[in-house]
Amino acid sequence: MSNLGLQLRKAAPSIDQVVADYCIGYYKHLSLATNDAVQSKQLNLTEEVDFLKNLLASAGGREEEVEKLSKELYESLKVQLDENKAKLDVTGDTSKRLLDINVLQSHNNKSNINTSLSVLGVSGDIEHTGRKMQTRVDLKKLAKAEKKIAKKVAKRNNKFVEYEASKLIDEQNEEDFDSFFLKINPLDFGSAAGKSKDIHIDTFDLYVGDGQRILSDAQLSLSFGHRYGIVGQNGIGKSTLLRALSRRELNVPKHISILHVEQELRGDETLALQSVLDADVWRKQLLSEEVKINERIKEIDTLRTEFEEGSLEVKKLDNEREDLENHLEQIGEKLVDMESDKAEARAASILFGLGFSTESQQKPTNSFSGGWRMRLSLARALFCQPDLLLLDEPSNMLDVPSIAYLSEYLKTYPSTVVVVSHDRAFLNEVATDIIYQHNERLDYYRGQDFDTFYATKEERNKNAKREYENQMAYRKHLQEFIDKYRYNAAKSQEAQSRIKKLEKLPILEPPEEERTIDFKFPDCDKLSPPIIQLQDVSFGYNEKDLLLKDVNVDIQMDSRIALVGANGCGKTTLLKVLMEQLRPLSGYVSRNPRLRIGYFTQHHVDSLDLTSSAVDWMSKAYPGKTDEEYRRHLGAFGITGSLGLQRMQLLSGGQKSRVAFAALCLNNPHVLILDEPSNHLDTAGLDALTEALKNFTGGVLMVSHDVSVIDSVCSEIWVSEVGSVKRFDGTIHDYKRYILENADAKGIVKRH
Known part of the structure; x- marks a missing residue:
């Protein structure tokens, strides 16, 4: 038309x-x-x-x-x-017809193949409906070529964005660890002496896959040997920045080795200790080359006897032998530099510090759960000692003893560390510098731990707000004078002077509004003791192998208790006995008959129906209230406005945790039992949770690895170890010193 x-x-x-x-x-x-x-x-x-x-x-x-x-x-x-x-x-219907071979033969060159397809009525890819045939395209070469193209385009535009490669490349067939490591960190026999291992990347943009920009005209500056903590709100793009660094999508010098701990190890029959040794791919490859070269030298010595001395064949073999011996010498120097002979002892020490007993180090990796495989991934990274170590929320997968060990290990780490974490105590101990990611930029707080950074940031914000308000007041004063006397002959010269002053004033952006969240656990009615009491309780799945033995503890309405100890020592078992989900083999569990318990675990977050809104899910799971009442209740946990009405799959991890907190409080509990409540919460969420627990009128028992939350909330420490649970005489910091003294005595921590 x-x-x-x-x-x-x-x-x-x-x-x-x-x-x-x-x-x-x-x-x-x-x-x-x-x-x-x-x-x-x-x-x-x-x-x-x-x-x-x-x-x-x-x-x-x-x-x-x-x-x-x-x-x-x-x-x-x-x-x-x-x-x-x-x-x-x-x-x-011609759309299902086979191609006419005569037409294809008459259009059999590259220049007119598209014309052939057009004549046949085919637009787009040819659909093959017969026997499935494997492509002859070399997928590895295709992937490599496309990554080169992507890098060139990114460098030309000074923009770095997650690249969507050809559909021929099966994304599920990811490269194995060795291939990926060597691609990112190629083994170089050239001397790196004298080359700086500082990283300076000027003015770059960074995007996520859907085109959303997370950094604009940003600068990244990492000094070798410093330990950087990256902090910022959930969803701001901290993990994306680490991933871009780990894949060299940002321009990191080639002589700087990189390793990123972001996902759990894939389990197989490899023993845990061997999997850590294998993580040092350079050492593994050098040892393999050493064996092959020695075998070839033996072959040459045997072949040499078959030819006359001085013959051309003997000269060729001698030349080859000389080249091999030179390369063997280089390999030997490399292995000495990396202290290859001490590798097994160092790997075992790292594993032991992260909670792996001598026996468990000899178990296959596929026998461990997801959390323990994450620890294996961390152990492999620590063992490799790359020039740039990238850690994403490492404390989420560790217990307090393992976090204490990791903190001590990283304090003496000889290279650069970049860690994303919301654990204040961990950052206070580990970080030498803080990078604050916000508003598509990176702000540096050099020489500061988390507490110093937080105080400095608050002071900066106050000063910026004060400067902005003063300038706006001054602008208003100038403008009022200009408006009043601009057309007054006697005052026109003064008005013009003020116009020039106004034009010369720098344009200030309004200071960033800090996001605040408030939690509020509902007040509960008082109960007379005993609330919960365990007397001489023992439990095990058989009488010969007890997980808990002769436990005597109690929870009151004013209790603030932290339950700590190594993973696998019976903390979750004790919670289940307290909840009467498990019956003890001996002893007594006394509970007030009117007692209501709010029980939070990571399972509650995982069980949310992500296709529903928080309000709809709560109305189905906990019926009996109006939508307005559910929205008001969610608002007490920072799920305000439209957040309660949108699909939960669109919420961040911290927001989902807040929905789970809101749900467990619908029955007005007298006691809160919380299993790792701080996971997924950012700094604002942790502050809100801490304040809400301090103000709660009932009792609190929490299993947590976050020392800052424990120190702020809990007045009593229970330690689970050696099949028992006992009160610890001291604070959480005293407990950490106790752990490190034991580790020091065993020679676990001092290993550099």
Whole structure:
């Protein structure tokens, strides 16, 4: 239909150009669909034209003109559709026909293959309906070539974005660890002496896969040997930055080795200790080369005896032997530099510090759960000692003893460490510098731990706010004078002077508003003791192997208890006994009959129906209230406004945790039992949780690895070890010193 744009303007004179272009494009799409065998069968012209009609009417179209144009569009498309159906009755559906080999032979070169496909009515990829054939394309080479293209484009535009490679590359067939490590960190026999291992990347943009920008004109500066903590709100892009560094999508010098701990180790029959040794791919490859070279030298010595001395063959063999010996010497120097002979002892020490007993180090990796495999990934990274070690929330997978060990280990780490974490105590001990990621930029707080950074940031924000408010007041004062005396002859010169002052004032951005969250656990009615009491309780799945033995503890309405200890020592078992999910083999569990318990575990977060909104899910899981009451209750945990009404799959990990906290409080519990409540919460969420627990009128028992939360909330420490649970005489910091003294005595920590 010609001059459609003109007719649209006639029907709707005030139509926006964007809407007009959309209508024209939509009509062209319908026109093409009427000529397509498959689409024409599914096409409902009446509905499609009505859609355009309603669109034009909503754009301010005249009713009569819009109606007239709609009829013309319908008639035009109907004619095309009828013609196509008539043609199909004669020729049949050509979309499923095999290619005519004669046509292909007459168009058999690269320049006109597209013409051949066009003649045959094929637009796009050829659909193969017969036996599935494997592509002859070398997928590894294709992936490598496309990554080179992506890197060139990124470098040219100074933008780094997650690259979508060819659909031929099966993303599930990821490279094994060795191949990926060597690709990121190629083994270089050239001397790296004298080369700086500082990292300076000037003015780059960073995007995530959907095109959302997380950094704009940012600068990354990492001094070798420093330990950087990256902090910021959930979802700000901290993990994306680490991933870009780990894959060298950012311009990190080639002589700097990188390793990133971001996912758990894939389990197989490899022993835990061997899997850590294998993580040092350079050492593994050098040892393998050493064996192969020695075997070849033996072969040469044998072959040499078969030829006459001084012959051409002997000279060739001697030359080869000399080259091999030179390379063998280089390998030996490399192995000495990396202290290869001490590798096994160092790997065993790291594993022991992270909670692996001597026996468990000899177990296959597939026998460990996900949390322990994450520890194996961390152990492998620590063993490799890369120049740039990247850690993403490492404390989430560790217990307090393991975090204490990791903190001590990293304090003496000889290279650069970048860690994303919300654990204040961990950052206070480990970080030498803080990088604050916000508003698409990176702010550096050099020589500061987390507490110093937080205080400095608060002071900066206050100063920025004060400066902004003072300038706005000064601008207002100048503007008022200008407006009053601009046209006054006696004061015009002064008004002009103030105009110049106003123009010279720097333009200040309004200071960033700090996001605050408030939690509030509901007040509960008082109960008379005993609330919960365990007397001489023993438990085990058989009497010969007890997990708990002669435990005597109690929880009161004013209790603030932290349960700590190594993973696997019975903490979760004790919680289940307290909840009466497990019955003790001996002893007594006394509970007030009116007692209501709120029990939080990571399982509660995982069990949320992510396709529903928080309000809908709570109304189904905990019926009996109105939507307004559910929204008000969610608001007490920072899920305000539209957050309670949108699908939970769109919420961050911290927001999902807050929904789970809100749910466990719907029955007004007298005691809160919390298993790792701090996971996924950012700094604002942790502050809110800490304050809410301190103000709660009931009792609290928490299993947590976050020393800052424990120190702020808990007045009593229970330690689970050697099959028992006992009160610890001291604070959480005293307990950490106790752990480190024991580790020091065993020679676990001092290993550099």
